[in-house]
Amino acid sequence: MxxxxxxxxxxxxxxxxxxxxxxxxxxxxxxxxxxxxxxxxxxxxxxxxxxxxxARRPTLAAWAANLLLRSRPDESRRFHELGQALREAYQTLDAEGVKELSGQSRGVVTALSRQAAQLAREAGHRLSDSAQQDVESTLRAVLTDQDAADRWITGRLESALTPPTAFPSVTAPTAGTRREPAEPAAEPPPSRREAAKKDDADRRRRQEELARARKAAKAATQRVRDQRAARAKAETLLKRLRDRREQARQQVSAAERQLEQARAELERADHDAQEAEKQRAQASDALTRAEQSAHEADEEVRRLAAPAG
Structure with a gap:
């Protein structure tokens, strides 16, 4: 950012x-x-x-929080705006509205801290459990403390941030408490009338900010669901591809064994063919000699059988 x-x-x-x-x-x-x-x-x-x-070298958790800010600028900006609306809501709105917005914010913190851990892992640095907790602590501080938010938005955190122990107290009627009807108010003087108009305008503005914050939190929650579904789909695809790779590896191994056996059989067949060729040559030589001997014997027989001249 x-x-x-x-x-x-x-x-x-x-x-x-x-x-x-x-x-x-x-x-x-x-x-x-x-x-x-x-x-x-x-x-x-x-x-x-x-x-x-x-400049001080950042801790691994601070670096991961900086990395989240730089790698997810749109989500980080909405998270920063959500923190502004939430801090103002704690000072001006009813307890039920604060409770709802706080619950949504916790889901956003969890989702963003996991994104930071994934980004760090993709960059070659796996976060320990302690570092992961420090990232979550930093994001909670960004939501609840203006100074922490201002430091994070620079992208130059040196160490993890710690959220305040609690937001300013929010006063709201206790459930079941009976309210007495108010006395009709006298017409305020012009200065008080202007102040009342200003208060109404401020209240409307805060309500609009709360509505935007709720919308941002709802969108962030939906993105968490979408990312979880996408991750599950990717994991299923990865498992299927790993199974295919293992099957192909086994087929290659089997083919290599068959190839080695075929090569060995070819070598034996070559050797046997060479031996057979030698035997055929020897048999041919022996046959030639035998035929020559037979021819000579026939000639001798004819010579001896001829009448004496």
Whole structure:
């Protein structure tokens, strides 16, 4: 999520450098920080170099929360707006409305923390259970504390955030409490009439914000359902493909064994054919010699049988 302009008079180079740093995995942070700080000092921007060098490496949970903000900008923006509406609702609306919105918000926090864990895993860093809890704690803090929300929206968290222990108290009539009819109010003076109009306008605005927040929470809950269905479908497809791969692997193994057996049989057949060829050659030679001997014997017989001259 991009920010407009620089901060504290710093030029765009240092802001871009810090954005780059906090988009990196913690394992790559320190080395890249030193390179960027040295580059700023070499360019004659000593103050930028000091600021870059002072940047603290984020924890794994803080990095995952930053990654969620950058990778899911639309959902992060709606979550930020939901937190603004929820914080205002706790101060101005009835307890039932707050209870409903808080329940929806818990589902959104769970869904977004799982998305952050998945994004971290896809980037090559699996979150431990403790880090996953820190991400959820950070998101709850974003919902309930304005300062935490302002820090998260920069995308440069260094450590996990902790939500306040509770929202400001919300006063609402206790169920079953009887309300006495109010006395007819006297016509307020013009200044009080204007104040009443302003209060009505503020109340309507808050109700509209609550309606938008409820709509955002409902949409987020639906997205959770859709993502779960998509994940289940992907898991089913993955299992089917893994089964196909295993079946193909077994077929390849069987074919390779058959090929090895066929090659061995071919070698034996070649050897036997060569032996048979030798035997045929020997038999041919023996036959030739036998025929020659028989011919010579016939000649001898005819010579001896001829009358003496």
């Amino acid at each position: 991009q920010r407009k302009g620089g901060r504290g008079g710093a030029g765009p180079d240092v802001e871009a450098a810090l954005d780059e740093l906090y988009s990196l995995a913690p394992s790559d942070f320190t080395a890249r920080r030193e390179v960027l700080a040295a580059a700023a000092r070499s360019a004659g921007r000593a103050e930028d170099g000091r600021r870059i060098h002072a």
